[in-house]
Amino acid sequence: MDIRVKICGLTQPEHVHAVAEAGAAYAGFVFFEKSPRHLTVEQARDLALEAPVGLAKVALTVNADDSYLDWIVETVPLDMLQLHGSESPERVAELRERYGLPIMKAVGIAEEPDLAALQEYSAVADQLLVDAKPPKGAVLPGGNGLAFDWRLVNRKYWPCPWMLAGGLTPHNVAEAVRMTGARQVDVSSGVEFAPGQKDANLIRAFVEAATGKQKDVPILR
Numbered sequence: 662m663d664i665r666v667k668i669c670g671l672t673q674p675e676h677v678h679a680v681a682e683a684g685a686a687y688a689g690f691v692f693f694e695k696s697p698r699h700l701t702v703e704q705a706r707d708l709a710l711e712a713p714v715g716l717a718k719v720a721l722t723v724n725a726d727d728s729y730l731d732w733i734v735e736t737v738p739l740d741m742l743q744l745h746g747s748e749s750p751e752r753v754a755e756l757r758e759r760y761g762l763p764i765m766k767a768v769g770i771a772e773e774p775d776l777a778a779l780q781e782y783s784a785v786a787d788q789l790l791v792d793a794k795p796p797k798g799a800v801l802p803g804g805n806g807l808a809f810d811w812r813l814v815n816r817k818y819w820p821c822p823w824m825l826a827g828g829l830t831p832h833n834v835a836e837a838v839r840m841t842g843a844r845q846v847d848v849s850s851g852v853e854f855a856p857g858q859k860d861a862n863l864i865r866a867f868v869e870a871a872t873g874k875q876k877d878v879p880i881l882r
């Protein structure tokens with residue numbers, strides 16, 4: 662089975678190249694000032710221009726207003742918007758219409774009742790990002806390197822494609838795919854040696870492990 666991989670929170674051109682060469686499908690750019698992966702719009706444009714044809718460029722925003730989104734969409738060549746805040750289903754539909762870009766809506770999961778939101782957003786979004794719910798008081802609504810109980814989404818189906826995220830690493834992604842039946846996976850912290858610092862070897866190892874083409878997983882100290 663083909664697994665599509667998204668590597669999120671890229672900040673360096675060499676990592677965009679590593680993502681493409683490893684065979685990932687999506688490259689994510691973060692527009693959220695509190696994140697160690699935050700990019701200015703100009704930085705993101707320059708990085709997006711490094712991406713070869715075939716690598717989908719995703720802008721991750723958190724409750725962004727129209728003027729910020731206008732600026733991002735007008736400046737950065739993009740293939741998808743990832744909404745990682747508390748955007749309502751109405752807001753998702755509005756942004757999809759406004760920008761004509763596919764929208765992936767992130768939903769945080771910690772327990773069974775959280776799954777209802779996935780059904781709701783699947784009516785308006787093009788894709789769902791099924792992520793771990795951030796701990797209370799967390800600064801970031803995602804990108805915390807925290808996994809949720811994968812049994813909650815075991816063999817669950819929604820009317821649109823979905824991606825598994827939250828605490829994935831080169832060491833656990835194969836098991837996560839096996840347990841959930843996910844066809845797409847997303848990672849940020851799990852391919853870093855420090856917050857916001859990606860590692861090209863970990864990116865390669867993650868893609869290999871997710872797609873079943875694993876060689877060996879580097880151990881970083």
Ligand SMILES: O=C(O)c1ccccc1N[C@@H]1O[C@H](COP(=O)(O)O)[C@@H](O)[C@H]1O
Nearest residue numbers: 696803804805806807827828848849850
């Ligand atoms: O990566 C970030 O800094 C970030 C900031 C704000 C919202 C979401 C963010 N990242 C997304 O969260 C998932 C899971 O991250 P992790 O692998 O557990 O670190 C990540 O794939 C991004 O899509």
